[in-house]
Amino acid sequence: MAVQASIDLVGVNVIKSVFSIDGKHFTVQTSANVSLDRSGTPWLPPGVVVAMTTEQDLELDAPVDPAALSGAEQARDLLHSWYPQLHTPSVVAPVISTSDREGGGVGCFFSGGLDAFYSVLENRAEITHLILVHGFDIDPRRPKPYERISAGAREVAAEMGVELIEIRTDLQFLHTRHGNNWGSTAHGAALAHVALLLSPHLRKVIVAASGSYDTGNMTPHGSHPDLDPLWSSGNLEIVQDGTEAHRIDKAEAIKDSDLAMRHLRVCNLNWDGDYNCGKCEKCIRTMINLYIAGGLERCETLPHTIPIERMNRMHVTSGAFPFAKENLDAMRARGIRDAELEAALQRILDRTPREQRILEYRWLLLEVAPRVPRVLIGLLVQRLRTIRADRSSHSA
Ligand SMILES: [Zn+2]
Known part of the structure; x- marks a missing residue:
């Protein structure tokens, strides 16, 4: 069995990919306020990570950039070295060279956070675009927080004299549905998906690092300075910035x-x-x-x-x-x-671990439950399953 991804070009600014996994179809849609790359390349990172978790190979029907294909295989091997339980899928896709294409700008992912502001200000001289994503840390089903965040990002871009690219995607659901931990394995692949879609406009995309090398929090992570650059293609470079700073x-x-x-x-x-x-x-x-x-x-x-x-x-x-x-x-x-x-x-x-558990339950019951009952049920079920699995492994 293989995870199969086929690209469906809905419009210049909207692209869908249908992932066939275990005989079931799962559609991901990403749209933007600019035109998007129409090759299979942007679907390599999420496809590889999902194939690793679902223990299948990956087949893409649309052509991919050869440098991106080779890099994706290195990214797969690095993730496998961190998480040996993950499968190492083979990746099959037609290859097309894209290294002579346009895209001269430099983008930086911009959520408005401390890491993002640091990288934006440090690299202000070369940045031409800020990239705001609706669907990663902001749930795509919740428009209210996004509208305010988007308005703030537009003001920042205007004051800096750069363009704001706004992306909307439901890619995160593909990962959560198929067992990928967003933080530890999928986050960087999802950022790379967005970066590669923007190759008609950009030659380089900066990802703000969330860890620093000398504080002990540069552990294996889905977005990591050793991993993110491996998702680059022949005409779009992905770099992490800010690992020198706490x-x-x-x-x-x-x-x-x-x-x-x-x-x-x-x-x-x-x-x-x-x-x-x-x-x-x-x-x-x-x-x-x-x-x-x-x-x-x-x-x-x-x-x-x-x-x-x-x-x-x-x-x-x-x-x-x-x-x-x-x-x-x-x-x-x-x-x-x-x-x-x-x-x-x-x-x-x-x-102590016991105090941690008590505070976690307290948070779930008193703060999450009154606001989002369905989320609470999901988290509680997940937690109870973990506790049950821990007990059975201890009693085995
Ligand atoms: Zn807060």
């Missing part, structure tokens, strides 16, 4: 930018259409970054008081622990004396 370095770099302080958006919950909720781990983490860097009071989009009480009962995923440690280490290294905040960060790092 979040606090980045906060320091952007705190004097009025543009960043007026538009910074870090929240990915966006409950009730909030720009930043000011209460979730990501918002609070960033408030602390800015506080340490001496810029919190300049930021117009986040509260200026760190909610210590809330930190004590806030659910923090294991992936976010290095960021709490980074903040605590930076406070100590810089001699910032704030006993209350220091103690709150230390309490998070000292949590």
